[in-house]
Every structure is written in structure tokens, then in C-alpha cells.
Amino acid sequence: MRVLWLGTGFLALAALVWGGYEVSVPAVVLNLAVGLSFIGAGVEAADRRPDSFSGQLMIAVGLAWFVRLAGAIENDVAFFIGIAFKTFYLAVLGHLLVTYPTGRITSRWQRVVVSVAYLLTVPVNVGYVLVSPVDGPQNIVVIREVSSPRVPAVAVVVMISAIVLFCALSARMITRWLRSGSVARRDLGPVVWGAAAIGLTVVVTYLAALLGLPSAVQVALQWSTEVVLVGWPLALLYGLLRARLDQSAVGDLAVSLGAGLPDDLRSVLARTLHDPSLEIVYGEVASTTRGVTYLEAGGTRLAALVHDPALDPGFVRAVAASAALALQNELRAQRLVDAADDARRQVERDLHDGAQQRLVSVLLTLRLAENSPELLAAAREELARALDELRELARGIYPVLLTDAGLGPALLSLVERSAVPAVLVGVPEERLSPVAERTCYFVVAEALTNAAKHSRAREVRIEVRCVDGLVTVDVSDNGMGGASGLRGLEDRVAALGGRLTVRSPEGEGTTVLAEFNDPLRFSDSRR
């Protein structure tokens, strides 16, 4: 492809410099620049967006532009080719415009417009050369002042047709742009305004020729057309590549979501997708004309993105996949904690209603069948001890008071059994959600155990507060500090989106502070 770019460029340069005519340096530079910018941008676009034919069409525009330069060679055949293909590039340009960004003809009106455009160029030009007298080869490439611009009738028809086509095309593209949502506007922007500029210069140039304006004006207009032609392919390339730049933003998104779900997931995704109208719907999505992309993980729908339908579906899917992964991780952490708590409850129930119940029954049976009083008494004693142990084990696994009576009584029970003197300074009057109460309880339980093990504290003060849904658990002791190893608690608090701070300077006691938002506050009439 690079060979195509360099080779055709060199041929064009050779034609302009050694073709036999006097060509100014700006004219050489500008002619080469137009062709090379189309071919170069086209090669790049074809490479980066293999799904679109626009790159190939851009290369075709560049090649058509270079073929036209055959007219710069002082030779009959070359002159004929130059005349035949003089306006061919405009037809390919129209083809590119009509089908941008896919490069494919998908509707009937596109087929008609593109066919008419091609018919108006090479066949008309060839016919014109064959029927009209031409006085030998002349330089038809380089813009120069012609003393008496005499416009033949055929040219008038062609020019008027071209003007109508370009006006229609520009009008259609601008209306398409105006009717689009913000996403489609952003995609179409470069091509619409670039095309409008080219269309305008072509139309104005042709109008000037038709109206027979002074040749100095026409020359200026022809130069401006060529200048616009150099810049436009770059705008087109940018438009095509921006989708790819957007795709790379998915990587950044994945990295940032990997660090944890942001508070406002919606605006983060809206920014990445460049769609301010984006909504995240949890649950059923009402029927809508907008685009819907599901956040799925392991075959389960977690949520749905409702977005501008003009967004590239592949791009939205990539963003949705990143968000789904992050959401799933969050849910999984929450589920882990819930599952562990459920397991604790189950174990507690099994021990009390199963093993313990059985032991009591055995005890009773032994009592009823007294044959060997001494043995039976020993057995009873043993069983009673086992019951004590079982009871304490069950208590440690899950505090029954937490569900039956709430956080206050459960914490008081902890305090009453604490190996370090402990004081419950305050507990919220109202009930918190079950998961919040469990979190508070286990933070206090772990912190108390930790204090009893390592701190040699004389007193531990416990306070739980809840202000506007923000729960803080503060467990402070007056021990020797230097506490460590509360990892399990960190996970537990982090699962609620909160954080655990342990301040334990050597010799100054330990403060364990957990802060989190109660996810589902509710009031319970039992209290």
C-alpha cells in the first residue's frame, strides 16, 4: 500500500515536472498534496477500519485525481486521458460522501446518485472530446487565466447537473446531521462540514464559470477548491479513527472500574460513550426506540444500558462488558458476605435444634432409666458440660439476639461476656438493615477479641452511631496499641462500600473505626 502511495505520487510528480509544460511550484505542490492526502488517509483508514470501504474509496479519489494529471503531459494520448478523467474524481468523491462511513451502497437513492455522478464524468467527457474540434494537446491541469472563457453547451449541462447534485447532497447531509442525536452528530461532523465546504467551492466555481465572471475570480476559486481538497481527507480519516480512539477508552474504563465501582457509574459510562442521555436500568427495560445493551455476566442480566441508537453497537458492548464485570465483582463480594452470614445462621440453628436437642433428649432418657446411679450421674455431668460448650460455640457463630432483638441487646451481650471490661456508650435507637447490624456486630466482636488478646487494655468503649444512613462503629481501648490483623473486618466493611480505619500508635491505645452507608435502612416494629 505504501508502494501505491509513493509510486503514484512519483508518477504524478514526473508528469507535472517533465510533462513538457511550464508548471509553477505551488501548483505542483498542491496537486501532489491533494492526491497524496486522499491516498494516504485512505490507506490508513483501510488499515484501521477494515470493516469500512471508505478507505478504499478515498484511495480511489486520490488515484482519480492523479489520473487527471495525465493532461499535464504534452502528448495526444495523455491529453485524451486527462480530458476523459478530468472530473472523474468528483464522481468518486460523491460516491464516498453518499456512502460514508460504511462505504457501502445500501439504498436505491444512493445507487441512483452515484450512477448519475459517474455518467456525468467519463462518458460525457469522452463524448465531448470525440464530437468537438480540439486544437491539439494543451495543459488542462494547471490553473491559469483563460482570456475568453467560452463555455460550450455540453459543459453547461454537466455543470448545472453537478451543481444540482452537490446542492442536493449537501442539503441531505446537513439535514441528516441536524436530525441526528448527539452521538451521530459527533460521528458525522467532520464529513458533513468538509463535504459542505467542498460542495460549496465546487458549486461556486462552476457558477462563476457559467456566469462568465472575470477570469481572475475563477482562478482564485479553483485554487480554493484544491486547498479544501487537501484538508478534507484528513478530517475524514479523523472521523473514522475516532471510533477507534473511543475503543481505546474502553481499556481506560476497565482499569478505572477495576479499582471499584464509582459512586456515579452512569456519568462515568456516559462520558466514555459520549452519550449524555445514557441511562442505566436495573430490572425490566420498558419498550423504547432507543438502543438497549445489556450488562451480562455468566448469562445473567445484571442491568441494561439505554443509549443513543446511533452508537456503534460493538463499542457499547465493549463498555457494557467492562461495567458488567465491575458490577459482578461488587455483587459477588456482597454475596460472599451474605452467604457467610447465612451459613452462620444455619450452623447456629443446626446446633441448637439438632445436636443440642438430641443431647438434651439423651440426658432425659438417662434420667428416666436409672439403673447404675454412679455411671448415670457421671454421664449426665459429661453431657451437661458438652451442652455448655455447644451453647457457647453456637453463640460465637451467630448471635441469636441480633435477629431476635437487634443490635443493642446483641452488643450488650457481647459486652457482658467480654474478657476486657467494656462499656457500650451508645447504639442507634432505630433498627438498621440486617446486613448493617451484622457488620456492626462483627466489627465490635472482632475488635473486642483483638483488644482482649493483645492490648492489655483496662477498658474498651464501644459506640455505634447512624446519621443520615451513615453508620460509624467506634471501638476504642486504653491499652498499649500496636494492633494489627483485622483483615477479615476490612473485607466485611469494604463489601458494604465502607472503610475500616485502625489507629493504634504504640502506647496510646487502639481505635477501630468502621464507616459505611447502610444499604437498605428499614424500621422494625418489634422494637
Add this chain to the structure above:
Amino acid sequence: MRVALADDAALFREGVARLLTDAGFEVVAKVGDAAELLARVHADPPDVVVVDIRMPPGFTTEGLDAAREIRTTYPAIGVLVLSAHVEPHYALQLLDADARGAGYLLKDRVADLAELSDAVRRVAAGGLVIDPGVVATLVGRRRVDDPLETLSEREREVLAVMAEGRSNQAICERLFLSPKTVEAYVRSVFTKLGLQQGPDDNRRVLAVLAYLRR
């Protein structure tokens, strides 16, 4: 003496019924849940209700709730709640300002026929029964500048037995002390802790429990 019994575990229920029958009680109702217990009590009020704290359908505090309801509706009926939990919270839920005829006992105690029948008789007579395990938790609690440390070993024993709801007479029997000595210990405990002696045994229990709980 007529007893209604509620526990969802059939084997345990039958065992307790048999023990009570052996001890001379008349078991007039044996049921498996709180709703049926309430229905039977309404139909034919017994002298005492012995009820498991945790029963169907929710397995939380159905038995405790039923016991409280019976205490409100039929103040003359003694209620004894059997529980698997050594939790002062539940025991104190059963008692209010002028509590009488109520008890909270660990299930394990039923193996000791004397202890079970004693508890049933005490609540039937309007007394209070607090399980020794619950009292031990309250007395054993670690405190900063613990006032209980000012008590002698004997005084702490007397305090604990008092908290279980025993009368002076029972304390004498339990600790092998003369009535005069027990009275002296009780007075000394109340003085050291700065407590007012209640006008009756139940008030005394409540005062001690409230002190231990604060």
C-alpha cells in the same frame, strides 16, 4: 397442680411431661407451637405454663411472646420459659416492674427433677426464677472498678442466689447457713452496693438484676 407444656420437639416434650407427672404435677396440655398453647390456655387456664422460647413457625421468640401474653391476660398463671440461650436479655424481657410468677430456665436443667419441679412450684406461687447460668453471666461480667470486688466470697454467693430469685429460706438451705447469717449477708450486700431492700422477694430480685445489668 395443673401444668400446660409447649415444645415443638416431641421427644423432649413427652420426657418433660413424664418427669412432671412423676413429680406429682398434672400435665393438662402438651402442644407443639405457641398458637395452640394460647388456645388451650384460653379454653382451660392451668396453674403453670412451661414453654419453649423458640417454636414454629419462625423459630425466634414465639414462646417468649406467648409467655408475655399469658402473663398479661392471666396474671394468676405462672409462666416458666425454657431456653437454649444464656441471654439476660430474654430473661429480663419476661420481667417488668411488679413481676410475679415468671421464670427463665435453661433447657438443660430439666434433667434435674428437683430443680425443674422446684422452678415450676416457685412460679406457680408467684415467685421469680432466673437461671443460674444467666446470673453467672451477669455477676461474672468484667467491670472497670468493679463494685462487686468489694464483696466477700460469701456475699457474692448470696448475691448470686438472690438474683436467681430465691428466698432467704432457700439461700439458707443452699449455702448451709442460718437464717440470721443469711439476713446479715443480704443486708451487707445491699449496703455495699448502695441498693434499697425491696418490700418483697420479687422486688429484691429485680433490684439486684437491674444493678447487675447497668
